[in-house]
Amino acid sequence: MRCIQKIFILSCLSVSLLVAPVHAGENPSFRGKSGTLQIAGGTAHIPVMRDLARVIMTEAPSVRIAIAGGGSGVGIQKVGEGLVDIGNSGRRPTDREIESYGLVLYRWALDGVALAVHPSNPVGSVDVATLSAIYKGEIRNWKELGGPDRTITLYTRDAASGTREVFWTKALQKGAIAETAHVVASNGAMKTAITQDPGAIGYVSVGHLEPGIKALAFEGVMPGVDTVLSGAYPVSRGLYSSTKGEATGLAADFLNYLYTPEGQAIIREKGFIPAGRD
Incomplete structure (x- = not known):
């Protein structure tokens, strides 16, 4: 054995x-x-x-x-x-x-599961309340968060995804996800979608972060190996x-x-x- x-x-x-x-x-x-x-x-x-x-x-x-x-x-x-x-x-x-x-x-x-946007987006962080309002469809334009006058495009994963489960439970606190959110099948598909859409917000495994997408701080903490290991970054x-x-x-x-x-x-x-x- x-x-x-x-x-x-x-x-x-x-x-x-x-x-x-x-x-x-x-x-x-x-x-x-x-x-x-x-x-x-x-x-x-x-x-x-x-x-x-x-x-x-x-x-x-x-x-x-x-x-x-x-x-x-x-x-x-x-x-x-x-x-x-x-x-x-x-x-x-x-x-x-x-x-x-x-x-x-x-x-x-x-x-860790990192929130991610297009690299051109100047918004650098969100908190639980703001993220929840974004994914419910209550905040619909990046200008409401100090960004450009651009419609927010929501991206999420399908119900079978473990990444989605962690994001929904620990970042959204089991809050609603608007029906207008685009569903993608993998971390790779999520990266591609965000890279090509300046209005995008989505989430990927920390191991999939790369220059083509920009990670957001969540509750004041940037996602990364050190913050996941220390427990400071909560979406893990x-x-x-x-x-x-x-x-x-x-x-x-x-x-x-x-x-x-x-x-x-x-x-x-x-x-x-x-x-x-x-």
């Missing part, structure tokens, strides 16, 4: 990515292994999953790792129904999901992977690798905070 620390819990980027091997350093635990590993779920996880897969498949060319998004709800459902080996979720699964699927959950990182969550029953074979090897120094270096590189074995 592999020594993966576990918690017994119950845990569509529309395109599945079959990651191709690239040159990378060796990881002796995969040498000589073969087989296929199917992973699906939360889109925030994909940068880490993809880089780990590249390292593994470089060392073990007979291993193939397919990575798909779809959101946290998809990851939980697919692994619970035995359709994939590992399901990713950006939220802690519910007790009902635990009981229904009998999953084993592995928390391997902490993440764990990143989880789960298996149906205890992980075995390639799934166990892959999950163990997340906790190695090499795996945790990749997690940090992608803007997340490595979480040790609980």
Whole structure:
């Protein structure tokens, strides 16, 4: 049995990515292994999953790792129904999901969910009341917040998204989201939408922040690794992977690798905070 620390819990980027091997350093635990590993779920996880897969498949060319998004709800459902080996979720699964699927959950990182706007927007911060009014559709123009005379375009994620769940619970305090909000399918789609829309406001995983979008301070605190780790930035969550029953074979090897120094270096590189074995 592999020594993966576990918690017994119950845990569509529309395109599945079959990651191709690239040159990378060796990881002796995969040498000589073969087989296929199917992973699906939360889109925030994909940068880490993809880089780990590249390292593994470089060392073990007979291993193939397919990575798909779809959101946290998809990851939980697919692994619970035995359709994939590992399901990713950006939220802690519910007790009902635990009981229904009998999953084993592995928390391997902490993440913040950052409010984001177009880089040209001069507005730099919002508080709970202001954000709630924006997403209810009560504040409709950036000039009301000291910005340009431009209509605010709301962006949100679909109901299966763990990123949305954390944003709705911790930033909006479970407040309403206007029906006029545009729904996007992934962190990547959210970044693209904000980059192309000067009136946009949306939210992405801290690990997905880049120069094409501008993070807003929330309640006076900027999102970032240090503020998430200290607890100062309140819109944060764990990143989880789960298996149906205890992980075995390639799934166990892959999950163990997340906790190695090499795996945790990749997690940090992608803007997340490595979480040790609980």
